[in-house]
Amino acid sequence: MTAPIRIKNIGELAKLAGVSTSTVSRALDDSPLIAQKTRDRIQALAREHDFRPNVMARNLRIQRTGAIGVVIPLGHETSQHISDPFFMTMLGLLADALTGRGHDLMLSRVIPSEDQWLDKIVDSGRVDGLIIIGQSDQSATIDRVAKRYRNLVVWGGYTKGQVHCSVGSDNVRGGYLATSHLIEQGCERITFVGDHRILEMSQRYEGYRAAMVESGLKHNVSELTAHLVAETAHPEITRFLGETAQPPQGIFAATDVIGMSALRALSDFGLAVPADVKVIGYDGLTISEHTVPRLTTMKQDLAKGAGNLIDLLFRRMAGEETDSVVIEPELLHRMSS
Amino acid sequence: MTAPIRIKNIGELAKLAGVSTSTVSRALDDSPLIAQKTRDRIQALAREHDFRPNVMARNLRIQRTGAIGVVIPLGHETSQHISDPFFMTMLGLLADALTGRGHDLMLSRVIPSEDQWLDKIVDSGRVDGLIIIGQSDQSATIDRVAKRYRNLVVWGGYTKGQVHCSVGSDNVRGGYLATSHLIEQGCERITFVGDHRILEMSQRYEGYRAAMVESGLKHNVSELTAHLVAETAHPEITRFLGETAQPPQGIFAATDVIGMSALRALSDFGLAVPADVKVIGYDGLTISEHTVPRLTTMKQDLAKGAGNLIDLLFRRMAGEETDSVVIEPELLHRMSS
DNA sequence: CCCGTTTATGCAATCGGTTGCAATTTGATT
DNA sequence: AATCAAATTGCAACCGATTGCATAAACGGG
Numbered sequence: 001m002t003a004p005i006r007i008k009n010i011g012e013l014a015k016l017a018g019v020s021t022s023t024v025s026r027a028l029d030d031s032p033l034i035a036q037k038t039r040d041r042i043q044a045l046a047r048e049h050d051f052r053p054n055v056m057a058r059n060l061r062i063q064r065t066g067a068i069g070v071v072i073p074l075g076h077e078t079s080q081h082i083s084d085p086f087f088m089t090m091l092g093l094l095a096d097a098l099t100g101r102g103h104d105l106m107l108s109r110v111i112p113s114e115d116q117w118l119d120k121i122v123d124s125g126r127v128d129g130l131i132i133i134g135q136s137d138q139s140a141t142i143d144r145v146a147k148r149y150r151n152l153v154v155w156g157g158y159t160k161g162q163v164h165c166s167v168g169s170d171n172v173r174g175g176y177l178a179t180s181h182l183i184e185q186g187c188e189r190i191t192f193v194g195d196h197r198i199l200e201m202s203q204r205y206e207g208y209r210a211a212m213v214e215s216g217l218k219h220n221v222s223e224l225t226a227h228l229v230a231e232t233a234h235p236e237i238t239r240f241l242g243e244t245a246q247p248p249q250g251i252f253a254a255t256d257v258i259g260m261s262a263l264r265a266l267s268d269f270g271l272a273v274p275a276d277v278k279v280i281g282y283d284g285l286t287i288s289e290h291t292v293p294r295l296t297t298m299k300q301d302l303a304k305g306a307g308n309l310i311d312l313l314f315r316r317m318a319g320e321e322t323d324s325v326v327i328e329p330e331l332l333h334r335m336s337s
Numbered sequence: 338m339t340a341p342i343r344i345k346n347i348g349e350l351a352k353l354a355g356v357s358t359s360t361v362s363r364a365l366d367d368s369p370l371i372a373q374k375t376r377d378r379i380q381a382l383a384r385e386h387d388f389r390p391n392v393m394a395r396n397l398r399i400q401r402t403g404a405i406g407v408v409i410p411l412g413h414e415t416s417q418h419i420s421d422p423f424f425m426t427m428l429g430l431l432a433d434a435l436t437g438r439g440h441d442l443m444l445s446r447v448i449p450s451e452d453q454w455l456d457k458i459v460d461s462g463r464v465d466g467l468i469i470i471g472q473s474d475q476s477a478t479i480d481r482v483a484k485r486y487r488n489l490v491v492w493g494g495y496t497k498g499q500v501h502c503s504v505g506s507d508n509v510r511g512g513y514l515a516t517s518h519l520i521e522q523g524c525e526r527i528t529f530v531g532d533h534r535i536l537e538m539s540q541r542y543e544g545y546r547a548a549m550v551e552s553g554l555k556h557n558v559s560e561l562t563a564h565l566v567a568e569t570a571h572p573e574i575t576r577f578l579g580e581t582a583q584p585p586q587g588i589f590a591a592t593d594v595i596g597m598s599a600l601r602a603l604s605d606f607g608l609a610v611p612a613d614v615k616v617i618g619y620d621g622l623t624i625s626e627h628t629v630p631r632l633t634t635m636k637q638d639l640a641k642g643a644g645n646l647i648d649l650l651f652r653r654m655a656g657e658e659t660d661s662v663v664i665e666p667e668l669l670h671r672m673s674s
Numbered sequence: 675c676c677c678g679t680t681t682a683t684g685c686a687a688t689c690g691g692t693t694g695c696a697a698t699t700t701g702a703t704t
Numbered sequence: 705a706a707t708c709a710a711a712t713t714g715c716a717a718c719c720g721a722t723t724g725c726a727t728a729a730a731c732g733g734g
Contacts, residue, residue, distance in 0.1 A: 009690050020714045025692060035712060052460040056402065057690030060393045061719050067443070067463075085624070088425035095446045104463065105444045106404070109432045123389040125720095126404075126441065234627065260627045267629045287422070290571065290597045292604045292629045346720050357684045362722060372682060394720030397689050462690095 007051040017042050028053060067104040068313065069127035070094055071118075073136040074111050084228060084257050085287050090133055090155065093306035101314065103128070112138055118145045122152075129313045131155070135166075135199045153313045155305060157199040158324050165316065166324045167308045169300040171200045174329035175207025178252050178280045178298050183215050185278050185337050187250030190217070193224045193237065193262060194254025201254045204282060208252055222248070226258055234261040241269050247277060250337075256281040256288040259295050263336065278337040284330075293335035300329055344388040354379050365390060404441040405650065406464035407431055408455075410473040411448050421565060421594050422624050423639075427470055427492065430643035438651065440465070449475055455482045459489075466650045468492070472503075472536045490650045492642060494536040495661050502653065503661045504645045506637040508537045511666035512544025515589050515617045515635050520552050522615050522674050524587030527554070530561045530574060530599060531591025538591045541619060545589055559585070563595055571598040578606050584614060587674075593618040593625040596632050600673065615674040621667075630672035637666055 007013050010024040017024065019038070026034045027042035034042075046052075059065050072087060091107070098105050106127055110117050118141055122130065129151035135142055139159070146152050146164035154166040182190050192208045194201040205223065212221045224240045226233040237258075241247055247269070253259035259281030263273060271277050273293055281288050284299025305327060312322045344350050347361040354361065356375070363371045364379035371379075383389075396402050409424060428444070435442050443464055447454050455478055459467065466488035472479055476496070483489050483501035491503040519527050529545045531538040542560065549558050561577045563570040574595075578584055584606070590596035596618030600610060608614050610630055618625050621636025642664060649659045 011690080021691080022693075022715080023713060026713090029692090033712070038712080050456065050460070052457070052462075054397075054462045054690050056393060056397045056462055057719090058692075059719095060391075060397050060721085061690080061692045063719070065393065070444075085422045085425060088422060088428075091425070091428070091444070092446065095444055099446065107407075107428070107432055107442045107444050109429065109436065119387065120389070123387070125389075125391045125393055229623070257627075260624075264627050264629055264631070286566070287597075287624065290594075290601050292601055294601070348720080358721080359685080359723075360683060363683090366722090370682070375682080391720050394689090395722075397691090397720080398722045400689070 005049075007046075007049045010053060013042070013046060013049070013051055017045055025053075064128050065126055066102070067106045067127050068098055069106045069108060069121055069130045071108045071110060071121060071130060071132045073117075073132065073134065073138050074109060084255070085285050086255065086257070086283055087133065089285060089302055090306060093303055094131060094310065097306055097310045101310065112136075112141065115141050118142065122149050129153075129317050131309055131313060137197050137199075139199060151313065151317050153309050153316065153322075155309055157203050158326050159199070162324070165312055165322050167305050167312065167327070168200065168325075169298075169305075169327045169329040171203035171329075172207040172210070174282060174298045174300075175204035175252070176211045177207070177329065177331055178204075178282065179208045179211035180215075181296070181331055181333070182250035182252060182278055182280060182337060183211065183217070185250070185274075187248075187278055188217055189220045189222070189246070189248045190250035190252055191222045191224055191240075191248040192252050192254070193226045193233075193258050195225055195228060196223075198228075204252075204254050226254075226261075228255060228257065233258050234265055237262050237265040238268065241265055241271075247271060249276075250278045251280070253279060253281045256283040256285045256295060256297055259288065259297065259336075260291055263291055263293075263295065273336050280337050282329075284332055288332075289334070291336075296334045296337040297332050298329045299332045301327055342386070344383075344386045347390060350379070350383060350386070350388055354382055362390075401465050402463055403439065404443045404464050405435055406443045406445060406458055406467045408445045408447060408458060408467060408469045410454075410469065410471065410475050411446060421592070422622050423592065423594070423620055424470065426622060426639055427643060430640055431468065431647065434643055434647045438647065449473075449478065452478050455479065459486050466490075466654050468646055468650060474534050474536075476536060488650065488654050490646050490653065490659075492646060494540050495663050496536070499661070502649055502659050504642050504649065504664070505537065505662075506635075506642070506664045506666040508540035508666075509544040509547070511619060511635045511637075512541035512589070513548045514544070514666065514668055515541075515619065516545045516548035517552075518633070518668055518670070519587035519589060519615055519617055519674060520548065520554070522587070522611075524585075524615055525554055526557045526559070526583070526585045527587035527589055528559045528561055528577075528585040529589050529591065530563045530570075530595050532562055532565060533560075535565075541589075541591050563591075563598075565592060565594065570595050571602055574599050574602040575605065578602055578608075584608060586613075587615045588617070590616060590618045593620040593622045593632060593634055596625065596634065596673075597628055600628055600630075600632065610673050617674050619666075621669055625669075626671070628673075633671045633674040634669050635666045636669045638664060 010021045014021045014024045027039045095105050132154045135156040143163040154164050156166055156168050157171050158166050192205050196202050226236045251262050253262050262279050266273055266277055281295045281297035284297050288295040288297045308325045315322050347358045351358045351361045364376045432442050469491045472493040480500040491501050493503055493505050494508050495503050529542050533539050563573045588599050590599050599616050603610055603614055618632045618634035621634050625632040625634045645662045652659050
């Protein structure tokens with residue numbers, strides 16, 4: 001019934017239709033240059049043979065790829081795998097938005113071992129633009145490349161004077177609000193749990209510290225360095241709880257995943273949340289709503305963030321200049337505090 | 338210091354080096370056809386101008402893209418976003434393995450509205466091969482395309498007679514083992530919570546049912562249809578618990594995320610886990626280890642699974658025939674049962 | 675010093691499309 | 705019927721690489 005021969009390029013289709021390749025090309029593109037009935041005929045023919053023009057050839061000619069790179073630098077993680085649902089949420093949102101704009105998503109997880117990692121991606125010519133999720137500890141490299149490559153936006157922290165265009169929540173303020181909340185709930189000894197090397201976390205720590213100092217709790221400032229992945233964060237918190245003479249009254253976890261680990265470690269030690277220890281997380285991921293007890297957290301509006309990232313990126317690709325966006329974080333007071 | 342002019346193709350580099358483009362091309366490829374010192378000279382020149390040959394042009398010429406498509410069909414989800422950490426874990430593993438093999442990862446999240454969705458991806462010429470994560474409710478489409486396109490592997494359930502090559506755990510057996518475990522723990526009224534439309538879940542249900550029947554608990558078989566995402570699963574479980582006269586003694590959640598939702602819903606109703614109700618999940622995700630109490634689950638070895646997927650895919654791309662792989666699931670007995 | 679190999683390089687076709695411009699056809703107008 | 709503008713279509717160059725084959729240079733042996 002259907003035609004047996006497989007058409008593999010517009011040349012063959014052109015021959016079949018008795019026209020030139022240019023006509024086929026334009027017809028498939030629905031160009032008004034081609035008479036309506038010719039267009040219809042060729043499109044029908046293409047459908048019949050389910051022929052789809054080769055994307056690579058097209059891309060080469062028109063000098064764009066139709067793909068946006070999404071890069072997750074893992075400079076801080078020794079562990080090979082990310083299990084942080086944060087990335088999935090972000091990725092899902094980005095994938096949706098990009099598909100909606102007719103672009104594909106090229107995912108790269110990079111463990112930066114040499115400082116050319118970003119240049120390689122940029123110069124590969126595989127993508128029209130780049131979204132980097134989290135500066136990790138690579139701010140310098142990112143800034144260097146941003147200087148010469150415009151089509152680049154970053155989810156993460158904002159630092160005065162940075163070259164690259166970023167979208168992210170106000171981490172300092174978020175840290176301040178989170179800590180203030182715990183203080184309001186009556187906590188005095190509050191421990192910050194996170195990883196300093198990561199820009200956003202160090203900003204959250206800064207906010208934490210400011211709130212503590214402001215409330216005259218400067219001497220109670222304490223910090224536990226914990227990895228981002230739950231597998232490693234949990235034993236670290238457990239060890240910490242085992243070693244301290246007196247457990248803290250409040251824990252400010254730099255991410256929801258760390259918060260979850262904390263909840264579990266506390267439970268292991270027979271400490272009740274929020275009666276004995278109050279816990280607050282950061283991110284506002286779905287997962288934080290499904291812990292027992294439900295985790296109080298600082299919500300970053302990721303949907304909005306992803307929207308901003310895409311929007312800014314496309315504007316930059318169109319040649320516009322863009323400023324960074326800082327989103328106001330929001331306290332979600334739930335059961336753990 | 339560094340050269341100011343930007344080299345944009347091998348032609349320009351050739352002119353600079355005083356050789357032909359073919360020589361440049363071969364030199365950059367480190368071909369033995371070119372004299373060692375010519376090679377060195379050209380490579381140095383390329384480095385100096387940090388020139389990297391255009392990938393698209395290369396791909397067009399050699400007829401491969403160096404990219405593998407990873408597709409997540411969401412035929413079953415009305416909701417736009419996936420928050421299931423399962424995908425992230427899988428994606429992370431795949432991204433690592435593919436990078437290791439020198440390939441890029443093109444991510445597509447598809448909500449199949451017309452039955453050509455897969456053909457479009459295959460015929461786009463953007464990828465050398467395709468990994469589909471989960472059949473969703475699209476087994477028919479996948480099978481149809483698999484018939485004509487070899488470079489395709491699927492993570493998901495195995496059905497006798499399927500055309501496509503799949504990798505996944507033995508869901509029927511997993512369901513059987515999970516249910517048997519709950520029965521051994523003294524449960525008689527066990528409810529299965531999951532979504533039948535998804536192949537893997539219906540297989541898990543099948544195993545559940547078999548175990549129940551085998552233990553003479555046929556009349557206690559009960560099922561709650563719940564969505565995969567925690568946002569919607571939780572209220573569904575809550576409603577269920579509110580409506581039943583007598584809560585079940587055991588809950589077999591078809592995924593860890595549903596299991597988490599169940600834990601929380603039970604906690605809301607003041608039911609103790611595992612004292613009042615025992616819960617078992619499925620997947621063995623990291624996250625399941627960090628719930629309170631820690632979730633008993635059926636572990637699927639995703640690392641192994643991802644390895645198999647990649648391995649099979651590359652063998653298929655090399656022209657080999659491959660059989661589907663079924664992985665034995667393993668009980669992780671933790672605190673919730 | 676000549677000739678036959680090896681070794682090193684260049685020529686030009688090719689991958690599969692897109693697009694500026696020229697050429698042809700159509701149609702309207704006088 | 706002749707003229708001219710508008711509507712269609714085709715020609716051929718191009719995007720930036722790779723690669724089979726021809727050619728030129730270097731080398732070794734007699």
